[in-house]
Every structure is written in structure tokens, then in C-alpha cells.
Amino acid sequence: MNTLLGNISAAEFLREYWQQRPLFIRQALPAFQSPVSPEELAGLAMEDTVEARLVVNEDEADPWQVWHGPFSEEAFLNLPIDNWTLLVQAVDHWLPEIAQLLNHFDFIPGWRLDDIMVSYARPGGGVGPHHDQYDVFLLQARGRRKWQVGQRCTTQTPLLAHNDLKILAEFHVSDEWVLEPGDMLYLPPGLAHNGIALDDCMTFSVGFRAPSAAEVITHFSDYVADNLSEDMRYADPALALSEHPGEITLSAVGRLKALLNELDDEQKLVEWFGRFMTESKYNITPELPTIKPTDCDELAGRLKQGYSLAIVPGARLAYSTLNKCWQVYADGQVLQASEQVSPILTLLERRQPIYQADVAEGDVDTLLLLTQLVALGTLAWKWNDAG
Incomplete structure (x- = not known):
């Protein structure tokens, strides 16, 4: 210790x-x-x-x-x-x-x-x-x-x-x-x-970081709203006749609760939280490139040549395995992954560099994740003097 x-x-x-x-x-x-x-x-x-x-x-x-x-x-x-x-x-x-x-x-x-x-x-x-x-x-x-x-x-x-x-x-x-x-x-x-x-x-x-409840509610609400269909609305079929048309009834409140309950999605919550907690507070880097698969063979080749991959200073990384759905969050973005990438995430979460020996031959899932993180700007190449 x-x-x-x-x-x-x-x-x-x-x-x-x-x-x-x-x-x-x-x-x-x-x-x-x-x-x-x-x-x-x-x-x-x-x-x-x-x-x-x-x-x-x-x-x-x-x-x-x-x-x-x-x-x-x-x-x-x-x-x-x-x-x-x-x-x-x-x-x-x-x-x-x-x-x-x-x-x-x-x-x-x-x-x-x-x-x-x-x-x-x-x-x-x-x-x-x-x-x-x-x-x-x-x-x-x-x-x-x-x-x-x-x-x-x-x-x-x-x-x-x-x-x-x-x-x-x-x-x-x-x-x-x-x-x-x-x-x-x-x-x-x-x-x-x-x-x-x-x-x-x-x-x-x-x-x-310790976001306030107000920040959490505001940011999460915006995130959910941006992904909702216009078809999802308050509805009251078989509406009962009311003697007081200005009154908001208990049944109306119940229907509103039912609408809000439809938004209770644990997977969506953790996905938002991962993105939220990995966003950078400081606009000190160029605009991040669009996430897209890059050439996994090229990445594997560079590792064999003696290069390693390291987390860029200031980059933020997290992941979740909720309901066996592997997601990696990097600088406010979300990447889909699989249990195959677990050994690499163990290294990255402790900000350790990635060498050729850390990636198994033919491990396509891990190679794809690494190439996406490079494209995102979360990982950068570094020459390994000992390689």
C-alpha cells in the first residue's frame, strides 16, 4: 500500500x-x-x-x-x-x-x-x-x-x-x-x-464532480426529450363526463403519471449518465471527429510496429454492463461493446497504456473499440521505445 x-x-x-x-x-x-x-x-x-x-x-x-x-x-x-x-x-x-x-x-x-x-x-x-x-x-x-x-x-x-x-x-x-x-x-x-x-x-x-439535482434533472430531461417520438402524448380515451370542466381530476393526474412512467428506462438513464459524466467541462480541444469504424488491421499493425495507445490527458472514460449490455462512454459519446473488451477496459480505467501483448490475436471487438477511441480522440498513439 x-x-x-x-x-x-x-x-x-x-x-x-x-x-x-x-x-x-x-x-x-x-x-x-x-x-x-x-x-x-x-x-x-x-x-x-x-x-x-x-x-x-x-x-x-x-x-x-x-x-x-x-x-x-x-x-x-x-x-x-x-x-x-x-x-x-x-x-x-x-x-x-x-x-x-x-x-x-x-x-x-x-x-x-x-x-x-x-x-x-x-x-x-x-x-x-x-x-x-x-x-x-x-x-x-x-x-x-x-x-x-x-x-x-x-x-x-x-x-x-x-x-x-x-x-x-x-x-x-x-x-x-x-x-x-x-x-x-x-x-x-x-x-x-x-x-x-x-x-x-x-x-x-x-x-x-458532484452534479446538483437541478443539473441532473435538467440535463436528463433534455436528453430524454430529444429522443422521444411526437406520437407519445397525453391521452384520455373513454373520458368520463365531468360536471366541472375546469377541474384537474385525480384520474387526469393518474394518466399523467402513467405517461411519465413510460419514461422510466434504466438503460437510458445509465447511458445518459455515462455521457454526462464523461463530457469535458473545458473547450480546449478541437471539435471531436464523428465516431466511425476505422481500419482495425491498420491499428493492429501499428501495435506490432512498436506503438502503444495511451489515454489523452484530460480525456474522460467510463463504462457500464447493466443488463449485460456493454457500453463505453468516452468524452460524452457512447460506444457499443461486448464482454470481450473487459481486459482492455481494466487497463484503460486505470489509465494504463495499451500494447500489442494486451490485444489477443483476432480479437475484433477489442480492435474495433480501440479504433473508435482513436477516432474520437480519447486515445492517442505513442512510440514505445522498448518495442
Whole structure:
């Protein structure tokens, strides 16, 4: 067992801490050093397709100033010496060495993973006491940051008036820790917290998707509606004569329930959920190509030549076997599959590369799935130096 969760097992963490209480782990990744420098992070924040923010908190009259990227070199040159933070979203989409960190969190369903946000802060920098609606692991990658945690919060918890930041009006500190490189802090949803840079520091935030009930209902309703026939309508044959034509009767409500019950399709629900949870939040890649079978023989030939297939950084993958119907969900698309592809999915769900030895001779189902994932842009070719 690795040290990521300290001296407890993944099962114990999920049972005792996940979505319940914070956990501080000293040296979760011993001797960890950031794969990205502050200068490289600033370079990413200057790109048009990267979501980035600068938060400056040195002015007492206006303590929380926020700017959104992309930034120019002048923007960084004009910053104060201390008391500011640069936050860049989805850095794992851009840098494979950052994406590899996700492998440490394979004890949580992969489709729950969101992205890795990287922040760089000068002493005193932070974004103020706040709470999130999702689980997050805060890995210290450079310097020291003090983390304070406080009360449980909801959407009704009072906030300070601010257009960009959700800063708590009151923050009651109950615990605090100083994190050094390699240390990590897990925070469940709704827990108030505040991070303050003690010196030149970088923090990696590994966040997890948690769609709201409103998002689920709205998105699923749209998905179902797009696939319904115009012939499916409210109907009331053998309608009984009513003395009150304006009254909505109990029988009318019953017929409405019957119509809605016809939409209760478990297979359709899981298909929608797979697509929904694998959609990218960030439009940082070219438009995905149409799914179509490609030449399986060509793919097998390239594997024999010494190439391997790897999941593209930022790509999202999941699958389901409900009612023995194998479906693979990749970046918001659905692919039909069979039990034959199970060994490959076991590798892909842990973001492992695919080599020639992983594909059995004549395994048409697996070859077809791989070619479709390549066409979709979820998998990419990589030269295997050892091949």
C-alpha cells in the first residue's frame, strides 16, 4: 500500500472520511516536487484556451481583487510582491506529468474525477475563507501553506458581497495545519476552509464532480426529450363526463403519471449518465471527429510496429454492463461493446497504456473499440521505445 492516505487503507478512508470529515496526511507523496514551475504555470495562464484567475488581496479598501485570463506579461509584471494568487484550471489537460497524479486516486470511481487545478501564491496569498460543493484533495507541491477549516456550510450560509469570490461572512476556525511539499489535506463538501501562503508556494487541487439535482434533472430531461417520438402524448380515451370542466381530476393526474412512467428506462438513464459524466467541462480541444469504424488491421499493425495507445490527458472514460449490455462512454459519446473488451477496459480505467501483448490475436471487438477511441480522440498513439 502506498503512503497517499497515510497509515489507513483506502477502504477505511472511504468508510470513515469520504464526504464526512477532513483528513490531513503528512508526506502523502514523500519528497514530492512540482512537475510544473511557476513560470510554466504563468505561461499557461497566457493562453486563450486556458481558464485562469489572478486574486490580489493586499488593498485594505478593496481586499479581494480578481482578474480573469488570458493574461499578458505586463499583468504579471505589475503585480505586488506579495499577497496574490494565480489559479489555473485543468492543468492535467495540458501536462501529462500532472495527469499522471490522477493514478494515485484510483480508489475513487474515475468518472467522479474532475480535474487538477494548480495555484501559485506569494506569501499572504489566498482566496479567502470559503466552501466548495465537491470533494477535494489539496496536495502541497512547493513551499508552505497554512490551511484552516471551520464550520459546515450550505447554500444558505451568508457570504460577503463579491462578484467573483464566495467568501464567507463568518469563519470559525476549528483546526489548522501547515502543509509542506508532499503533504496533503482532504476536504469533504460544504466544509469551510481557508488557505494562506506562508512563502512562495504551489498547491495542486484534485477535485471531483458532484452534479446538483437541478443539473441532473435538467440535463436528463433534455436528453430524454430529444429522443422521444411526437406520437407519445397525453391521452384520455373513454373520458368520463365531468360536471366541472375546469377541474384537474385525480384520474387526469393518474394518466399523467402513467405517461411519465413510460419514461422510466434504466438503460437510458445509465447511458445518459455515462455521457454526462464523461463530457469535458473545458473547450480546449478541437471539435471531436464523428465516431466511425476505422481500419482495425491498420491499428493492429501499428501495435506490432512498436506503438502503444495511451489515454489523452484530460480525456474522460467510463463504462457500464447493466443488463449485460456493454457500453463505453468516452468524452460524452457512447460506444457499443461486448464482454470481450473487459481486459482492455481494466487497463484503460486505470489509465494504463495499451500494447500489442494486451490485444489477443483476432480479437475484433477489442480492435474495433480501440479504433473508435482513436477516432474520437480519447486515445492517442505513442512510440514505445522498448518495442
